Amino acid sequence: MPEHVAPHPDLAGYLLGALDPAEAAAFERHLEGCEACRAEVAELQGAAELLERAAPPVEVPPGLRERTFAAVERAATGERRGRWLRLAAVAAVVVVALFGGMLVSQSGPFGDRGRVVELALQAPEGGPASASARIRQVDGRLEVDMEVSGLAPNPPGTTYECWFVGVGDTLERPNRVSAGTFTVADDGRASLHLTSGADLDRFPTMGVTLEADGGDPRRSGDKVLVSQPAA
Amino acid sequence: MLEGLAVRDAMQSLSPAHRQVLELFYVRDRKQTEIAELLGLPLGTVKTRAYHALRALKLALQERGVDA
Numbered sequence: 001m002p003e004h005v006a007p008h009p010d011l012a013g014y015l016l017g018a019l020d021p022a023e024a025a026a027f028e029r030h031l032e033g034c035e036a037c038r039a040e041v042a043e044l045q046g047a048a049e050l051l052e053r054a055a056p057p058v059e060v061p062p063g064l065r066e067r068t069f070a071a072v073e074r075a076a077t078g079e080r081r082g083r084w085l086r087l088a089a090v091a092a093v094v095v096v097a098l099f100g101g102m103l104v105s106q107s108g109p110f111g112d113r114g115r116v117v118e119l120a121l122q123a124p125e126g127g128p129a130s131a132s133a134r135i136r137q138v139d140g141r142l143e144v145d146m147e148v149s150g151l152a153p154n155p156p157g158t159t160y161e162c163w164f165v166g167v168g169d170t171l172e173r174p175n176r177v178s179a180g181t182f183t184v185a186d187d188g189r190a191s192l193h194l195t196s197g198a199d200l201d202r203f204p205t206m207g208v209t210l211e212a213d214g215g216d217p218r219r220s221g222d223k224v225l226v227s228q229p230a231a
Numbered sequence: 232m233l234e235g236l237a238v239r240d241a242m243q244s245l246s247p248a249h250r251q252v253l254e255l256f257y258v259r260d261r262k263q264t265e266i267a268e269l270l271g272l273p274l275g276t277v278k279t280r281a282y283h284a285l286r287a288l289k290l291a292l293q294e295r296g297v298d299a
Contacts, residue, residue, distance in 0.1 A: 004275060007282060009275060009278040009279070009282075010278065010283070011282055012256075012261075012278060012281035012282040012285050013256075013281060014264045015285065016253075016256040016257065016281065016285070018256050018262050018266070019262070019263070020262060022253070027256075044285050044286065044289060046289070046291055046298070046299040047285055047288045047289035048285060050234065050238050050292065050297065050299050051238060051242075051257060052257060053234070053235070053236075053238075054234065054235040054238035054239060104257040185296065190261050208281060
């Protein structure tokens with residue numbers, strides 16, 4: 001094994017998913033020939049994954065991220081107090097990141113507070129499965145009551161996952177937030193109560209997919225129920 | 232979720248610089264170069280700091296009984 005005083009500089013960025021594709025590919029080529037870095041990756045990837053799981057990236061209301069980063073830009077170009085302003089702006093970015101998902105727009109379907117939106121979900125290919133969801137805004141969050149019927153019992157090792165879906169969502173470029181998971185027993189029914197920080201203006205459609213167990217936060221499974229967008 | 236609490240607690244135990252760099256890294260779509268720009272630090276410093284922050288997080292998790 002070659003002398004290895006310091007790990008490859010991109011090791012943490014690789015584990016935290018912060019490399020662009022070319023950097024990631026270059027790092028993977030390095031890994032093939034570097035036993036020490038492979039050991040480092042094996043040792044640290046658990047912590048990186050736990051961080052990702054415990055603090056998943058949240059959805060920020062449209063425009064807020066842009067406004068915040070614009071403020072960072074302005075602060076960064078300031079003169080004497082630039083550094084302090086920049087640090088304050090960085091703190092603001094982190095606050096946006098951590099709490100942005102809880103903010104719910106006051107316009108759109110919930111312009112008059114307390115209004116209730118009802119969505120009907122049906123199987124995309126037709127069939128007996130259906131669900132009705134009643135969505136209320138309570139203290140800036142969405143409270144969802146959903147009744148599911150006619151859905152096949154989920155096979156062992158899988159779970160149904162409920163989503164708020166935005167425009168243009170695809171497997172490759174997801175634009176959705178999970179609202180929770182559930183299981184269906186032999187009677188094909190489920191009664192759910194879910195709470196979500198999703199912004200219904202940005203994610204106006206609800207859907208259900210069948211996902212493998214295992215904690216992967218992304219959608220990979222088939223759509224089993226979809227709704228029309230909330231009016 | 233106990234694991235999530237342990238991670239949050241472990242994050243709180245890190246130095247502010249380590250915590251900050253990890254927080255910036257897990258904001259989706261922030262690449263290393265952008266983080267360096269945001270912090271006004273050389274790219275190499277950000278990379279090294281992120282590595283040491285991950286090491287510190289792993290240690291803090293182990294101290295809390297989480298096998299990371």
